[in-house]
Amino acid sequence: MQERIECCDEHCVHPEILEHVKLEMPDEEALYDLAELFKVFGDTTRIRILYVLFESEMCVCDIAELLNMSQSAISHQLRVLKQARLVGNRREGKTIYYFLADDHVRAIIGQGMEHIEE
Amino acid sequence: MQERIECCDEHCVHPEILEHVKLEMPDEEALYDLAELFKVFGDTTRIRILYVLFESEMCVCDIAELLNMSQSAISHQLRVLKQARLVGNRREGKTIYYFLADDHVRAIIGQGMEHIEE
DNA sequence: ATCATATATGAACAGATGATCATATGTTTG
DNA sequence: CAAACATATGATCATCTGTTCATATATGAT
Numbered sequence: 001m002q003e004r005i006e007c008c009d010e011h012c013v014h015p016e017i018l019e020h021v022k023l024e025m026p027d028e029e030a031l032y033d034l035a036e037l038f039k040v041f042g043d044t045t046r047i048r049i050l051y052v053l054f055e056s057e058m059c060v061c062d063i064a065e066l067l068n069m070s071q072s073a074i075s076h077q078l079r080v081l082k083q084a085r086l087v088g089n090r091r092e093g094k095t096i097y098y099f100l101a102d103d104h105v106r107a108i109i110g111q112g113m114e115h116i117e118e
Numbered sequence: 119m120q121e122r123i124e125c126c127d128e129h130c131v132h133p134e135i136l137e138h139v140k141l142e143m144p145d146e147e148a149l150y151d152l153a154e155l156f157k158v159f160g161d162t163t164r165i166r167i168l169y170v171l172f173e174s175e176m177c178v179c180d181i182a183e184l185l186n187m188s189q190s191a192i193s194h195q196l197r198v199l200k201q202a203r204l205v206g207n208r209r210e211g212k213t214i215y216y217f218l219a220d221d222h223v224r225a226i227i228g229q230g231m232e233h234i235e236e
Numbered sequence: 237a238t239c240a241t242a243t244a245t246g247a248a249c250a251g252a253t254g255a256t257c258a259t260a261t262g263t264t265t266g
Numbered sequence: 267c268a269a270a271c272a273t274a275t276g277a278t279c280a281t282c283t284g285t286t287c288a289t290a291t292a293t294g295a296t
Contacts, residue, residue: 021173021184026231031165033234034227039160043254044153051149055139060273066139073255075274085236094263094272104233109152111229113144115222116151118203161284178243191285193244198284212242212293 040084041108045069046077049098050105053087057099158202159226163187164195167216168223171205175217 025031040046048067052058058066064074078098081087086105089098100106143149158164166185170176176184182192196216199205204223207216218224 017174018180018184021170021176024173025166025169030231030234031169032162034230035160035162035165037230037234038156038165039253042153042157042160044150045254047149047153047156048143051143052139055142056135058139061271062136066136070256071273072257072275075272076254079274085233091263094270096273102233102236104229108226108229108233111222111226112152112155113148115203115220115226116148116155118220157283163284179241188286189243190245190287193242194284197244209293212240214243 037084040080040086041112043077045073046081047109049074049077049081050086050100050109053098053100054106057097059095059097063098155202158198158204159230161195163191164199165227167192167195167199168204168218168227171216171218172224175215177213177215181216 026034041050045067049063052063052066060074060078061071063078064071067074078087078089081098082089085101087098088101089096091097144152159168163185167181170181170184178192178196179189181196182189185192196205196207199216200207203219205216206219207214209215
C-alpha cells in the first residue's frame with residue numbers, strides 16, 4: 001500500500017519538507033558554478049596570491065618573488081584567478097599588473113578566516 | 119652596485135610595499151587551513167548537501183535520496199563536512215541527523231552566490 | 237541471539253589538479 | 267631588425283580526489 005518501501009518511510013522528516021527542499025535548491029548550473037568558484041579559493045598558492053593583492057596591485061614577477069615560486073607557476077594560477085573573475089590585470093609596457101577584481105574576494109576570505117579562527 | 123639584478127629592479131612597486139605585504143601576510147598555517155576550508159566548499163556534492171541542510175536537519179538516507187546518490191558517497195562527504203566543522207550530527211535511534219554547524223556556512227555560500235550572479 | 241535497518245569505512249580505480257620544463261608571445265631598447 | 271625582458275602557454279608527471287563496491291559497526295525489533 002505504501003509508495004515508499006525503502007528507508008525513511010516513517011522516521012524521517014516530513015514529505016512536505018523534502019518537497020520544500022527540492023523547490024528551494026538552486027539549479028544545477030548555479031551549484032556547479034559555485035563549487036567551481038570555491039575550488040579556486042581552495043589552493044594555498046592562489047590564496048596567497050589573493051592576500052598579496054589585498055595590499056596593492058602587483059606584477060607577476062613581484063608576486064613570484066614574494067611567494068618564492070616560479071614565474072610560470074604564478075602565471076598559471078593568475079590565469080585561473082582571472083577566469084574566475086577574482087582578479088583583473090592591466091598592461092604597462094612589458095609589465096602586467098594584477099589586482100583584485102572586486103570586494104567579494106575580501107568578503108569570502110574574511111568569512112573563511114572567521115570560521116577557522118573559531 | 120645594485121643588489122637586485124633580476125626583474126623588477128625599477129619598474130615595479132616600491133620596496134616598502136613589498137615589505138609591508140610580507141608583514142601583513144597571515145602565517146603559513148592559517149593560509150593552509152583557509153585553503154583546506156575552501157576545498158571543502160569546492161565540490162558540487164558537498165555544496166548540494168549544504169544547501170539541503172539550509173532548510174532542515176536531515177538523515178543520511180534522505181540526503182542520498184534527495185540528491186540521487188548512493189548512501190556511501192553521501193556518508194563519505196558528510197565526514198569531510200564534519201571534519202571541517204561545517205556540519206554537526208546527532209543520533210536518534212538508528213538514524214543520524216546532520217545539520218549545519220554555524221552561520222558561516224550560509225555567509226560564505228551567500229557571498230559566493232553573489233559573486234557568480236554578477 | 238538473530239535479523240533488518242541506518243550509517244560508516246577501507247580499498248581501489250578513474251579523473252582532476254598543480255608544479256615544472258621548454259618554448260612561445262608580446263614589448264621595449266639599441 | 268636583433269636582443270633582452272616580462273609574461274603566457276602546452277605537455278608531462280606525480281599527487282590528490284570522489285565515487286563505487288564490499289564489508290563493518292551500531293541500534294532496534296522479533
